Amino acid sequence: MARQIAFKFPLVHGLHARPASLFQEIARRFSASVSWENDRSNNRADGKSALSLIASDTWKDDPCRVVIDGVDELEAEEALKQFLENEFPGLDETPPGITFPDAQEIKIPRVIKKEKPLHFAGAGASRGIARAPVFVFDSFHLEPPVETFETVIVEKEIRAVQEAVNNLVRELSETMALSQNSIEKDILNAHLAIVQDKAYLEKIHEYIVSWECSAAKAVFETAQYFAAILQSRKSLYIRQRLADIKDISARVIVSLNCGCKASSTAAAASAIPLTEPVILITENLLPSQFILLDKTHLRGLVLSEAGTISHSVILARAFNIPTVTGIENIHKKVHPGEELIVDGDRGLVIPAPNKTLSRFYDLEMAKQRRISEKNAPFISAPGATADGKKIEVAANIGSVAEMESAFLNGAEGIGLFRSEWVFMNRSTAPTEEEQFDIYSMAALIAGKEPLIIRTLDIGGDKPIPYLDLPNEDNPFLGYRAIRLYDDFNDLITAQLRAILRASAWGNLKIMFPMVSCMEEVLALKKRLKNAMLDLEKEGVPFNPGVETGIMVEIPSIVFALEKICREVDFFSVGSNDLAQYFFAADRANPVVSYLHNPFYPSFLRLLKKIVSGVHAGGKWVGLCGEIAGNIDCLPLWVGLGFDVI
Ligand code: PEP
Numbered sequence: 001m002a003r004q005i006a007f008k009f010p011l012v013h014g015l016h017a018r019p020a021s022l023f024q025e026i027a028r029r030f031s032a033s034v035s036w037e038n039d040r041s042n043n044r045a046d047g048k049s050a051l052s053l054i055a056s057d058t059w060k061d062d063p064c065r066v067v068i069d070g071v072d073e074l075e076a077e078e079a080l081k082q083f084l085e086n087e088f089p090g091l092d093e094t095p096p097g098i099t100f101p102d103a104q105e106i107k108i109p110r111v112i113k114k115e116k117p118l119h120f121a122g123a124g125a126s127r128g129i130a131r132a133p134v135f136v137f138d139s140f141h142l143e144p145p146v147e148t149f150e151t152v153i154v155e156k157e158i159r160a161v162q163e164a165v166n167n168l169v170r171e172l173s174e175t176m177a178l179s180q181n182s183i184e185k186d187i188l189n190a191h192l193a194i195v196q197d198k199a200y201l202e203k204i205h206e207y208i209v210s211w212e213c214s215a216a217k218a219v220f221e222t223a224q225y226f227a228a229i230l231q232s233r234k235s236l237y238i239r240q241r242l243a244d245i246k247d248i249s250a251r252v253i254v255s256l257n258c259g260c261k262a263s264s265t266a267a268a269a270s271a272i273p274l275t276e277p278v279i280l281i282t283e284n285l286l287p288s289q290f291i292l293l294d295k296t297h298l299r300g301l302v303l304s305e306a307g308t309i310s311h312s313v314i315l316a317r318a319f320n321i322p323t324v325t326g327i328e329n330i331h332k333k334v335h336p337g338e339e340l341i342v343d344g345d346r347g348l349v350i351p352a353p354n355k356t357l358s359r360f361y362d363l364e365m366a367k368q369r370r371i372s373e374k375n376a377p378f379i380s381a382p383g384a385t386a387d388g389k390k391i392e393v394a395a396n397i398g399s400v401a402e403m404e405s406a407f408l409n410g411a412e413g414i415g416l417f418r419s420e421w422v423f424m425n426r427s428t429a430p431t432e433e434e435q436f437d438i439y440s441m442a443a444l445i446a447g448k449e450p451l452i453i454r455t456l457d458i459g460g461d462k463p464i465p466y467l468d469l470p471n472e473d474n475p476f477l478g479y480r481a482i483r484l485y486d487d488f489n490d491l492i493t494a495q496l497r498a499i500l501r502a503s504a505w506g507n508l509k510i511m512f513p514m515v516s517c518m519e520e521v522l523a524l525k526k527r528l529k530n531a532m533l534d535l536e537k538e539g540v541p542f543n544p545g546v547e548t549g550i551m552v553e554i555p556s557i558v559f560a561l562e563k564i565c566r567e568v569d570f571f572s573v574g575s576n577d578l579a580q581y582f583f584a585a586d587r588a589n590p591v592v593s594y595l596h597n598p599f600y601p602s603f604l605r606l607l608k609k610i611v612s613g614v615h616a617g618g619k620w621v622g623l624c625g626e627i628a629g630n631i632d633c634l635p636l637w638v639g640l641g642f643d644v645i
């Protein structure tokens with residue numbers, strides 16, 4: 001007897017990629033079929049395919065049912081129910097991307113208002129100014145493959161698709177392995193997911209079998225099928241995934257080697273030849289095309305279609321290519337070879353600039369060059385004041401993906417890896433092995449630079465649904481961070497073991513959050529010691545001298561520093577929480593946010609007490625939290641004597 005879970009869909013942004021792929025992940029663990037039925041749109045999706053789930057057009061408050069049928073339906077029901085009840089409601093974050101001003105909000109410089117040159121306004125999607133000759137590229141349209149009218153042997157076509165898909169999976173995996181750019185890697189990963197998606201492959205098979213058509217035609221029709229569904233969706237983010245499906249389909253068609261080389265499908269899936277510096281203008285650009293572009297010649301990018309969160313645009317930002325999007329038919333409005341200015345800061349495109357505008361933008365570009373030239377030496381230089389006092393500048397991260405840009409922008413280490421992010425947005429806790437992979441990768445990337453991994457800091461405003469934490473009236477004053485460790489012994493032991501094992505791979509340090517007294521310090525050290533003893537017994541390598549520190553974010557600890565200096569190697573002020581607890585003002589409540597005032601004399605005195613207490617104990621202290629990145633406050637932090645910010 002099939003099982004059913006009925007519920008009202010909770011997410012404001014609809015069923016988008018991330019909740020869909022997490023749902024699919026759980027459904028796939030069971031052999032029972034899982035169908036997602038939306039009683040408003042009357043769409044039925046295969047619960048084991050993210051693409052099919054996204055296409056179900058499910059929106060907030062839609063009445064939905066998940067129908068599970070098969071031998072392990074009871075277990076599947078339990079797992080999916082848990083996920084839908086506990087984790088799903090927390091998955092409604094806004095999709096990645098940066099918000100840039102709309103055309104209406106653009107501030108047109110006075111000189112343009114005065115000169116009134118021909119110019120086009122769109123959305124500035126990647127900052128910076130570029131000036132170079134126009135290169136118009138005939139945009140990509142997924143065209144029906146040329147039919148050969150040969151008799152179709154269904155099995156042969158199915159085999160051909162499988163082979164083409166396998167080839168593409170290999171190609172994408174190889175490109176991903178070589179990629180140096182984390183955003184490029186993410187996008188390639190998304191493409192891998194599409195080409196292996198259950199609903200995508202089933203649809204291709206369905207076309208081949210029911211229409212007895214060629215593999216290429218079936219792939220083309222499948223792309224059209226999903227494109228039509230996504231096109232009608234309310235969410236801009238979902239609509240912008242259209243290009244990814246077309247991109248992948250074009251590449252499968254090319255890989256089928258079906259004699260359609262002359263079509264623009266084939267042209268699109270190959271590299272756009274750039275031989276000199278240009279501004280590339282095209283209707284839309286596939287992510288795979290962007291990846292293949294010779295970036296040394298790509299000065300700027302203007303797209304008539306892509307929004308500011310399409311994958312091509314996300315890539316353009318990752319490679320610092322000034323980009324303007326959303327100027328209708330721009331490819332028809334400019335002439336190949338003519339000079340063009342792309343102003344990604346203001347979302348403006350100016351063809352054939354006159355003398356005055358050329359001068360204006362020459363000066364703007366010179367100003368930007370001067371600023372980055374002035375800053376360039378400091379990126380690789382160690383942090384220090386002009387009179388030579390050293391102050392290390394480290395980055396706060398929540399994932400390994402952020403490390404590359406942190407180091408590229410001059411971080412001298414990772415001052416805080418918020419490990420709880422590794423536990424979020426999933427339906428179960430990561431295993432010791434999974435965590436070891438993540439932390440050791442982080443240690444390898446950091447190399448000899450310090451990497452401080454903070455142990456789990458959950459609770460407060462960082463709930464983890466699968467841990468089933470009780471609701472509290474005052475979560476920030478309650479069951480949070482190390483206060484959970486005794487009750488979640490296995491969870492924290494697995495984390496400590498993973499961190500310790502990773503310590504064999506780099507300059508890793510461990511830090512504990514929310515410590516309020518000496519007893520807690522001693523208990524945490526004992527935990528760590530036990531984990532070390534176990535690893536030692538098992539003959540697993542780790543750094544026995546790994547440095548240990550605590551966060552100073554509860555005021556009571558400030559008055560115990562003298563003794564605690566004998567127990568730990570370093571300290572880091574968690575200013576977000578320290579201010580919250582010092583001023584008794586909830587950090588998440590905007591009504592009292594005015595109280596988080598880093599200039600307030602009593603708070604400065606508190607910081608001074610921390611720095612001098614730690615230094616008197618012969619240890620070092622860093623400052624983290626939002627105020628540490630506030631450039632206006634920098635003289636204060638230097639003056640107070642922090643060793644790291
Ligand atoms: C802090 O409290 O300042 C801090 C860095 O930690 P989190 O913001 O993660 O609580």
Ligand code: MG
Pocket residue numbers: 513553574576577
């Ligand atoms: Mg904190």
